[in-house]
Amino acid sequence: MPTSRAAVATQQASKYLQQLCKHWAHRFPVEFDPDHGTIELSHGKTIMDADAAALHVVVETPDAEALERLETVVADHIKRFAFREELVFDWKRDAG
Numbered sequence: 261m262p263t264s265r266a267a268v269a270t271q272q273a274s275k276y277l278q279q280l281c282k283h284w285a286h287r288f289p290v291e292f293d294p295d296h297g298t299i300e301l302s303h304g305k306t307i308m309d310a311d312a313a314a315l316h317v318v319v320e321t322p323d324a325e326a327l328e329r330l331e332t333v334v335a336d337h338i339k340r341f342a343f344r345e346e347l348v349f350d351w352k353r354d355a356g
Contacts, residue, residue, distance in 0.1 A: 262327045263320040263354040268338070268347050273310035279341045280308070280334075304330045317349070327353070 270276065274294045281292035281299060289300040292308075299306040304321030315338070319330045335349040 261320045261322055262324040263318060264327055264331050264351045265354070266317045266331075266335075266349045266351045268315045268317065268349055269313060270315055270342065270345065270347060271312065272342065272345070273313075273315035276315055276338050276341050277308045277310045280306075280337055283337065283341075301330070306330075306334050 277297045278292060278294065281290045281297040284290055284299050284301070288302070291298050295310050297306075297308045303323070303326050304319055307318040307320075309316040317334060317338075319327065319334055321327050321330050331349070331351050335347075335351075338349075339347055
C-alpha cells in the first residue's frame with residue numbers, strides 16, 4: 261500500500277494528535293489516546309504518534325494517485341490547529 265511519513269517538529273504533538281482525531285471522529289472510525297491515534301478515512305488511513313519533540317504522521321492509501329491528496333488534507337488540518345506555530349511537513353514516500 262502506498263505510504264508516506266512525516267516527522268513534524270513541535271512540542272504540542274499530543275495536542276494536535278487529539279484535536280485531529282476528535283475533529284474527524286464524527287465522520288470516520290477513530291481510535292486515540294494522548295500518544296497514538298489512527299483515523300480510517302474513506303480514501304486511506306492516518307496513523308499518528310506523539311512524543312515530546314515531534315508529531316510522527318503516517319498516511320497510507322490503496323490508490324497511489326490519492327497519496328499526495330491525503331498528505332495535503334492531513335497536513336492542512338493539523339496546520340489549522342497549530343496556527344500559533346509554523347509546522348513543516350516533509351513527507352517521505354516509502355519505496356515499493
